[in-house]
Amino acid sequence: MNRLKPDTFFYHIYPLGAFGAPKKNDFKSSPEDRLKMLSEWGGHMADIGADALYLGPVFESTAHGYDTADYYNVDRRLGNNESLKREIENLRQKGISVVLDAVFNHCGRDCFIFKNILEKGEASEYKDWIKGVDFSRRSPLNDRFTYSAWNGCYDLAAFNHDNPKVTEYLLKAAEFWMNEFKPAGLRLDTADVLSQDFMAKLRKRIPDAWLLGEVIHGDYRKWACDEKLDSVTNYEVYKGLYSSHNDINYFEIAYSLNRQFGESGIYKNLQLYNFADNHDVNRIGSMLDCFHDIYPLYLLLFTVPGMPSVYYGSESGVPGKKGPADDYGIRQQINPRQIKGDLSREVKKLAEVRKKVRALQEGGYTQLHVNHKQFAFMRTIENQSAVVAVNSDTNPVKLHLNLPQKCADKKFYDVLNNGEVFQLKGRVLEIDKLWGSWGRVLVCD
Numbered sequence: 001m002n003r004l005k006p007d008t009f010f011y012h013i014y015p016l017g018a019f020g021a022p023k024k025n026d027f028k029s030s031p032e033d034r035l036k037m038l039s040e041w042g043g044h045m046a047d048i049g050a051d052a053l054y055l056g057p058v059f060e061s062t063a064h065g066y067d068t069a070d071y072y073n074v075d076r077r078l079g080n081n082e083s084l085k086r087e088i089e090n091l092r093q094k095g096i097s098v099v100l101d102a103v104f105n106h107c108g109r110d111c112f113i114f115k116n117i118l119e120k121g122e123a124s125e126y127k128d129w130i131k132g133v134d135f136s137r138r139s140p141l142n143d144r145f146t147y148s149a150w151n152g153c154y155d156l157a158a159f160n161h162d163n164p165k166v167t168e169y170l171l172k173a174a175e176f177w178m179n180e181f182k183p184a185g186l187r188l189d190t191a192d193v194l195s196q197d198f199m200a201k202l203r204k205r206i207p208d209a210w211l212l213g214e215v216i217h218g219d220y221r222k223w224a225c226d227e228k229l230d231s232v233t234n235y236e237v238y239k240g241l242y243s244s245h246n247d248i249n250y251f252e253i254a255y256s257l258n259r260q261f262g263e264s265g266i267y268k269n270l271q272l273y274n275f276a277d278n279h280d281v282n283r284i285g286s287m288l289d290c291f292h293d294i295y296p297l298y299l300l301l302f303t304v305p306g307m308p309s310v311y312y313g314s315e316s317g318v319p320g321k322k323g324p325a326d327d328y329g330i331r332q333q334i335n336p337r338q339i340k341g342d343l344s345r346e347v348k349k350l351a352e353v354r355k356k357v358r359a360l361q362e363g364g365y366t367q368l369h370v371n372h373k374q375f376a377f378m379r380t381i382e383n384q385s386a387v388v389a390v391n392s393d394t395n396p397v398k399l400h401l402n403l404p405q406k407c408a409d410k411k412f413y414d415v416l417n418n419g420e421v422f423q424l425k426g427r428v429l430e431i432d433k434l435w436g437s438w439g440r441v442l443v444c445d
Helices: 034-048 079-091 112-123 164-181 194-205 235-246 250-263 291-301 342-356 359-362
Strands: 010-012 053-054 098-104 106-108 153-160 187-189 211-214 273-275 309-310 365-372 374-381 384-391 397-402 411-414 421-423 426-434 437-445
Touching: 010 034, 034 053, 034 079, 079 098, 079 164, 098 106, 098 164, 098 211, 106 112, 164 187, 164 194, 194 211, 235 250, 235 273, 235 291, 250 365, 250 374, 291 342, 291 384, 291 437, 309 342, 342 359, 359 374, 359 384, 365 384, 365 397, 374 397, 384 397, 384 426, 421 426, 426 437
Parallel strands: 010 053, 010 309, 053 098, 098 187, 187 211, 273 309
Antiparallel strands: 106 153, 365 374, 374 384, 384 437, 397 426, 411 421, 411 437
16 A cells, blocks of 8 residues: 555645746657756755655646646656656655646646547547537637636636546546556545546545545545545645734634544544645745744644645745736745745754654644634644644743643653653643744653
8 A cells, every 4th residue: 555654744846836847838849857856855855854745737738737738748848757757766765755746627728638629629539528518609718619617717628527438548547657657646636626436436546546635615524535535635724824823813723623623523534634835825925914923833734633735945934926817926936955044944843843743643632722822732642642832922921721631740841842841730731931933842651
């Protein structure tokens, strides 16, 4: 089995942007091996403790990667199939697993399927491969037929998954990727609108692959289950992480974590994919009203239930906002040697703490304290307990916590900061100093 472990820490790279590829594919240039830049990024990932890479779209496309043109060849702006095989193996040697982006809901207009319909019209053998093809009307792009597009974007033609030929074509592509490039798994783009039947068939076809689904809204259990996906993107926690700080309201993230992972939590048995930003949203360095809030935010990202993921460069506070017509502002070229500073050092430290403390990887979740600027919870597994406390105030505060009876009179050690010892008096944990814009991780074995 190729499943990822609960202690996995993801790094996320959007390669077309990160490696400075041209914004448009001319489909005639010789391949340029930009994937070789992964070698330097791999060193950076290993240094900060990441052991999995979610690598954004790498297959031949027209522009941004999600408008796939060829499911069997790497985008010439990034290299070729041999480049990808080489880099995945190099990362594996560094202890880093790779999860590839899989765009199975739609294709681009340069895909042979769509081009054949454009050329042959109603005589095309592929006319039933695209959803909603209608030759009685023109498309918004003035084609002689209209069709279903993803989210109203007619550069992305939606596949007809009710056609068994379409399903088989995509399943064979997934099989090819797993056999040829040997990644740990796939991230399914727009999984929330993919056919449930298709995802079940994909699981059966590549049973050893770790499968992550992009899900914005809905009950995550619909996708993350034994017969479909291993995990989904936790957009609820993503939103709570930044808005709880901007609104000075830790009650929001506390509510979400209780709902998801508390005593009656609906996702207690799921390892969801947590993130502060990604290739579709503004970078966290530009989302926060007060930049110093980024420190307690990352502390939460690495200690709440689920797998943490860091978007390339954001661990140093790189700013970036979506443009009115494109996402290039959040998918910029970055040199890993430029990623430095206090924040990146703290992210590395948080990753080290999470690797050492099993309770932070798999432990249950119990809320201990919440107000507008301070938040504390406990993660517990077997005989190990970890108390996490964060403070978004810029000034230090005292915190008085009542722990469960099983913790009475025990000693807790601050494994994040200076190893300070906290001796409980009965069930009471007194934190005399909870630093401003930071926090503590106290562990008892």
